[in-house]
Amino acid sequence: xxxxxxxxxxxxxxxxxxxxxxxxxxxxxxxxxxxxxxxxxxxxxxxxxxxxxxxxxxxxxxxxxxxxxxxxxxxxxxxxxxxxxxxxxxxxxxxxxxxxxxxxxxxxxxxxxxxxxxxxxxxxxxxxxxxxxxxxxxxxxxxxxxxxxxxxxxxxxxxxxxxxxxxxxxxxxxxxxxxxxxxxxxxx
Amino acid sequence: xxxxxxxxxxxxxxxxxxxxxxxxxxxxxxxxxxxxxxxxxxxxxxxxxxxxxxxxxxxxxxxxxxxxxxxxxxxxxxxxxxxxxxxxxxxxxxxxxxxxxxxxxxxxxxxxxxxxxxxxxxxxxxxxxxxxxxxxxxxxxxxxxxxxxxxxxxxxxxxxxxxxxxxxxxxxxxxxxxxxxx
Numbered sequence: 001x002x003x004x005x006x007x008x009x010x011x012x013x014x015x016x017x018x019x020x021x022x023x024x025x026x027x028x029x030x031x032x033x034x035x036x037x038x039x040x041x042x043x044x045x046x047x048x049x050x051x052x053x054x055x056x057x058x059x060x061x062x063x064x065x066x067x068x069x070x071x072x073x074x075x076x077x078x079x080x081x082x083x084x085x086x087x088x089x090x091x092x093x094x095x096x097x098x099x100x101x102x103x104x105x106x107x108x109x110x111x112x113x114x115x116x117x118x119x120x121x122x123x124x125x126x127x128x129x130x131x132x133x134x135x136x137x138x139x140x141x142x143x144x145x146x147x148x149x150x151x152x153x154x155x156x157x158x159x160x161x162x163x164x165x166x167x168x169x170x171x172x173x174x175x176x177x178x179x180x181x182x183x184x185x186x187x188x
Numbered sequence: 189x190x191x192x193x194x195x196x197x198x199x200x201x202x203x204x205x206x207x208x209x210x211x212x213x214x215x216x217x218x219x220x221x222x223x224x225x226x227x228x229x230x231x232x233x234x235x236x237x238x239x240x241x242x243x244x245x246x247x248x249x250x251x252x253x254x255x256x257x258x259x260x261x262x263x264x265x266x267x268x269x270x271x272x273x274x275x276x277x278x279x280x281x282x283x284x285x286x287x288x289x290x291x292x293x294x295x296x297x298x299x300x301x302x303x304x305x306x307x308x309x310x311x312x313x314x315x316x317x318x319x320x321x322x323x324x325x326x327x328x329x330x331x332x333x334x335x336x337x338x339x340x341x342x343x344x345x346x347x348x349x350x351x352x353x354x355x356x357x358x359x360x361x362x363x364x365x366x367x368x369x370x
Contacts, residue, residue, distance in 0.1 A: 047215035064215035074226035075294030088228075093294060099217070108211060120216070129219070161223060163294035171223045173295050178220045187211040 043107030047185045050152050055098030056082035068157065070095055075163055086158075095159050100152035103185040110187035113147045116140040120180035126171030128160035129179065136181065147185065225296035229367045232288040232341060241271035241345075243285040255346060257283050262352055280314070282349045288341035291367040298369035301336055304329035308362040314351025317361055320344050329366050
């Protein structure tokens with residue numbers, strides 16, 4: 001028993017020393033790993049709206065989800081900044097704003113693009129929407145067939161509004177109306 | 189030797205992919221507006237313009253026109269289109285000319301409108317401005333009509349009555365017409 005105690009007392013420090021000493025020596029050893037990363041940069045195009053200096057300032061300017069608020073419109077009253085009234089006829093009037101579309105391309109060999117537009121939902125009663133004099137519907141209409149990439153291209157948005165009273169087929173009055181136009185650019 | 193054709197094919201495929209047509213991008217533009225009812229008032233020449241009693245308006249067809257009644261005195265008016273009458277009993281003379289007022293409406297269910305007018309400054313002594321026999325003043329709008337029809341011209345005659353003893357002077361007024369939807 002005494003011998004065992006002596007050996008145990010001697011052996012434990014010895015064992016610790018054996019463990020510690022090699023660890024200190026192996027701390028200089030390094031190991032290397034490798035990550036083989038891959039990125040596929042695909043070609044693509046993006047469409048954004050930019051405010052035009054001659055039109056209404058867009059909400060969400062320089063984005064692909066912008067808004068254009070004509071404010072209060074009427075045949076004879078004052079209009080918001082950037083809104084013009086090119087015509088007032090016997091049965092309708094037109095209010096107008098300019099806006100820019102910029103189509104950005106990356107990785108394409110395409111020389112230009114075709115721009116189309118369509119209403120997300122049917123136009124409210126008494127309204128006709130036109131982009132560059134092309135009447136819009138819920139079916140896509142070609143607005144431009146040879147748009148230039150990476151630069152603002154000016155477009156004209158016309159709202160043709162019937163002058164009739166709401167009870168006679170005209171648009172609702174005193175109620176904010178909202179319509180969404182979806183634009184699609186397709187590389188040529 | 190065996191890999192060369194495959195590499196060329198892959199390169200051709202990559203090139204073809206870069207020039208791929210028909211890539212699309214889309215965006216949404218949300219349009220909003222609020223239609224408000226409105227009415228307009230414009231002045232037009234009468235169909236008899238040029239004849240006596242119907243002088244031409246300058247800038248006809250707008251809401252800001254001019255009407256030159258010439259130069260008048262106890263002996264008459266220099267402008268042939270002016271209707272001149274000398275009223276000995278009233279100790280004055282009157283010059284007059286008729287024109288048209290057209291009020292239009294849009295997006296309104298208003299059945300008709302009322303019309304009133306006001307002169308810009310108080311006239312000098314012994315001078316009276318009238319519209320179709322209704323005397324005007326510069327402090328309030330004076331009612332002319334109570335239920336005129338939209339889109340139909342309404343003939344109004346501007347009259348200026350000048351006392352025979354009024355001093356020589358230039359008489360000038362801006363007459364504001366006010367149409368109000370009923």
